[in-house]
Amino acid sequence: MAEEMDTESASPRGTKRTADVAQLPEAPRRIKALSQDVVNKIAAGEIIVAPVHALKELIENAVDAGSTGLEIVIKDGGLKLLQITDNGSGIDREDLAILCERFTTSKLKAFEDLTSIGTYGFRGEALASISHIAHLSVTTKTNGSSCAWRAHYGDGKLVPSKPGQTAEPKPIAGRQGTQITVEDLFYNVPSRRRAFRSASEEYAKILDLVGRYAVHCAGVSFTCKKHGDSNMGITVPANASTVDRIRQVHGSGVANELIQFKASNDRWGFKSDGWVSNANYSVKRTALLLFINHRSVESSNIKKAVEQTYATFLPKGGHPFIYLSLEIDPHRVDVNVHPTKREVNFLNEDEIIEIICDEIRTSLGKVDTSRAFMTQSLLPGAKIPLISTSGVLSGEDDVESPGVSTPAGKSQKAPGSKTATKKPYENNLVRTDASVRKITSMLVQTQHPSSGGDITATEDIEYEDSEKEMTLCRLTTIKELRSDVRDAMHNELTDIFASHAFVGVVDERRRIVAIQSSVKLYLIDYGMLCNEFFYQIGLTDFGNFGAIRFSPVLSLQELLQIAAAHEKDMAEIDDETDWDEVVTTVRQCLISHKDMLAEYFSIEISEEGELLAIPLFMKGYMPSLAKLPQFLLRLGPHVDWTDEKECFRSFLRELASFYVPESLPLPRTSDADGVAEGVEDAEIAARRKHLLRAIEYVIFPAIKARLVATKGLLHGPGVLEVANLPGLYRIFERC
Template sequence: MADDMDVDDIYSAPPQGTKRKASEDIAPPVNAPRRIQALAEDVVNKIAAGEIILTPGHALKELIENAVDAGSTSLEILAKEGGLKLLQISDNGHGIEREDLPILCERFTTSKLKTFEDLTSIGTYGFRGEALASISHIAHLSVTTKTKESSCAWRAHFADGKLVPQKPGQSADPKPTAGRQGTQITVEDLFYNVPTRRRAFRSASEEYARILDLVGRYAVHCSGVSFTCKKHGESSMGISVPAAANIVDRIRQVHGSAVANELLHIKTNSDRWGFKAEAWVSNANYSVKKTALLLFINHRAVESSAIKKAVEQTYSSFLPKGGHPFIYISLEIDPHRVDVNVHPTKKEVNFLNEDEIIEMLCDEIRSSLGSVDTSRTFMTQTLLPGAKVPTAPVAVTPIKASGNPSSSRNSEEPPSARRTPQTSQKPYENNLVRTDSRVRKITTMLPPGQHSEADSTAGAPRDELEYEESDKEPTICRLTSVKELRAEVREAMHNELTDVFASHTFVGVVDERRRIAAIQGGVKLFLVDYGMLCNEYFYQVGLTDFGNFGSIRLDPPLSVTDLLNVAVEHEKSSSSSSAEADEDFDWAEAVTLVREQLVARRDMLAEYFSFDVSPAGDLCALPLLVKGYVPCMAKLPQFLLRLGPHVNWVEEKDCFCSFLRELASFYVPEALPPPPSADAPSAGEEDPELAARRRQLERTLETVLFPAFRSRLVATRGLLKGVIEVANLKGLYRVFERC
């Protein structure tokens, strides 16, 4: 009968896909809104514990701070399975009174605060009274403590913030036991009742490494306190720092002698901003792959991304690319200027005048690093013709490049940046790279005056251009249109091609008329269209340095009308259209419209692009995109004429994009006719001026443009059309193996 009922129910159900009315809801109707109710106390305590104790390291941090606050001069730390199974800390501090043990692990019980106003002048590590309470809710906690006046030690066990018996049926009161002065806190089975948190930890060794890092930070900072930390069951210590060690010796014990031997001691203070700082930082002879920052504010280990970024920026002028410093900073700020109660784990604090304090600290670091470097002197010797002989030793001081970020850089890297990789196996010959882009060529050592007289006919050599520094402050572009254009470039990025240009070696110019050059990338040889590369590179420079261009001053200024008329005459002479079509087009009106367009938008052009047009219609300055390179001025009239019909002056984003595209096209090197062939004697000799322009172009490509591509070109997918692989060393080896 039951089976019949089931069958009837199935056949009586509506078929699948039948539409229902809005009133026929699948879920049962809600009769009344849900009532608000208070969470159970144990739920509240576990939520609070989850905010404060995230890892065994957070629990240990609270215990270390409490031990140091208790006047301890010796801390012994023991960990098992990364602190999840066992975490024990023993100190020789004042201890805890037997009468205070019943409320030791209750929330918001502390000996450091009485009123809320005490937070504004607190001088100890802990300040909320939640550490032991949180630990007791997610672990088995036992405390053994003895004060100086007590005749014995007392041991107590806690769970959920309250005293509990060690075994069922026993009393929960603290039990007398033998022990030394101080406190020993044992945390077992951390997160035993929070299985999701327990499963989130990847490995015990990783958690133990975090514990060592934390203990190392406090071992460096807490002078007069000895620290030991080891794994349970092992005799060797992970960290061992004696109490009598000074700061440098503590850094040597924890971080090694390599950094301890290269430290600078820095002190600074300011009554205006209410702080004093003491720091030990590494000098320019030491660098690592990742910044090691030990930051203590009012003796609390905290984190500050603002301080870290500022210090890294300061060191970028002194360290090789990819190198980072070691910094230990102890900041003491007026407690009334610090808000300590902003983060559950106390890893962050807020304080007033943050920017001013960081600036003073970085200035002190910068001056200390500079003063150390000036003590290193080097003698020079005349090896090449034209080199200048110094009359005294030359003091080398690092100078941060200013002005346009795309300015030419010295191709020679510091010795510390050129480290030969240590390989256990000898690489196969078909994996060997013939040249290294980082190796300096002998041609770069020639002094600027060693150019031939024929080069001077093509204008001023690029190395002899004169530059003036401007006191204009760099502006930060916040225009949405420019940010969108930059994002489009990033989205179109081709990773492999970008890597090729970032580590390529320039081989030479193959064809000046077609603007083709050869480069080597790894074990491959490529032919590239350097006209296309220059166009994309100068467009990206325009987006990156938007509003911060240098300027090429024209003295005397050039008449825009005259330049446009020159472009019109060139268009008429080279136009392939019929004479009737030329007569229908009013070139004079076009010249007037383009001139009025540039004069009307002169303020915008000057502010964003350093393109200076006077109210009278004279061109006073052009934007300077790359230091050491001036575009071909023969293309200037055509560039101005194209700014009329080829730039969208109405829409902001299209206006910036089209103008920068035209500017990039203007900056592309000129196409030169091929040199006369040696096989054709009737061709005659090449014009000296054209030959000088050819040599100047080759020198500019090798020393300015292609190094600039290597440093900041983002190769987009569109550049794949201009790159052809012509040789592959591995492929040639395969061919030879078959022969």
């Protein structure tokens, strides 16, 4: 054993050697040029760090090509498959040969062009880098090409799709635009591929990136999903507004609390606009969507400055949501300072940030301003309600006389009974069920001799079933009109009406009602709302309306003459319109189209010019027949009888206007001196009773079930939010 131990052997690795055995220093190593393959992989590693960076380059190229629709498919977080399809201008067949070579681009010609970059991509490195670390295929078709072309790339050059085949692009069937497929990303860089922890984490990064561009790129639709999954991770239509895009990507919680701001300065050469959350919204981490010259970038300076601005508005630990689009003079911006263009440098950064933060601070300060309301101590004719000894409101109070106390034995609990009830928070003490007691039940209703005092009583309207069979509308024009309504749909507003509880009619003359949705109170112009609702009923029930029949029948000539006489009285003195000729023309027009009117709109007119029936939209509501003459007269000049689609659209609009509840004069109770006036006309009183009942119990329940709220309802005084309970509580908490 000792001999074996004394045997000479090479010194173990890392053993310190003595000076006498130390070797002389080696000669300096010679400098050699790296192989082109290593150079390309190093360059690719700088630009394509993860699948999300490859997708960012592809999205920017697609938008640069004028695309209005992007479809993205992901598999295994983008490592296995990353595919993007656009409908842009496409790539010419002659350019496919050099498409993936480094620094080949259509956006730069000279170095000076870097000072005026107006596109996303410009260096021509993205596709080249991807082709060196993945299997890349491109399918493209230009507008002038008779077919699409598919090419496969490897290491920046064309390669055959299968061994033994030619590498030239192959003609195939395809649609306008470009589809880029990236497979097996980092297949030849195993160390980089092993660095990714999970596919779900990479997919989350991809969704965040797609969401950023989906919010910013107006007029471009985005879809993103996992391969083989039917559910979309992100879906944003092309015609969506910025707020609707934020709602689709980040949810209604933030979209409902956004305020818009704009800032600009000619001296520093910039302009900006964006949407930021108000003081009612806060999250644990700041969500900053920053775009400089339409490029998604990051800026720690802007982020810190905005967070400091919000520090005085949000509670401790709260952070805002910011979408900021900043446009700066291209000569003041350097976008070539980072391999992935994630960061940019621009002049006068501090001054620009200060102006933006001042504008955000001003916009936030305008949100929580107080409002003044005209009030009175007690509503006319109201009595102070008595409180029952039990202190509990009975659920049957709706059928009792207002102002009468509840019998103690009716609402008191049985002796010794215990109920475990959890006390709700004060900001949740709101009426959310339309069937529970309303505040109007505590007020004395103003009675009229002809109204009977009970607006919920069933009216004497007789209905009978028709033998007419239901028909399925296959007209293309009606389908297009229905599609137009769906395209104009406002999701948040539709949800409000679908979940609302009717509060009451606020102003009969101006046609204002109050509704409650969740913990918010809204004032609604039900004239505008009913116009849109009855138009949609006309589209959905087209050709299947009921009929309101007249007995005795009405003379079309006399009805038109009544309307013409009214128009003549309202016209200016120098009006030279021959109203007799107008009446004759409209009458002949309606009689000549009587078959079409009867088939599609249930308007029946005899050969002799007698009006037999008009359409019935819903049971329980009768339109004002006082508006019938004017409705018939308007069917002449206000309906386009030459074009089918416009004819149906304009006719249904006129029909909807006829069905809108009219504005009635206020009830006559007393004059300015308190002297009671005469009794209200019996017909007006009966009509008021009918309208009050129909609005609450017929029209608004139907609106809740059927209305597709459109963006047009937001214009003018259509929908006005007057109270938001959580917001009020936050204001009082800060006072």
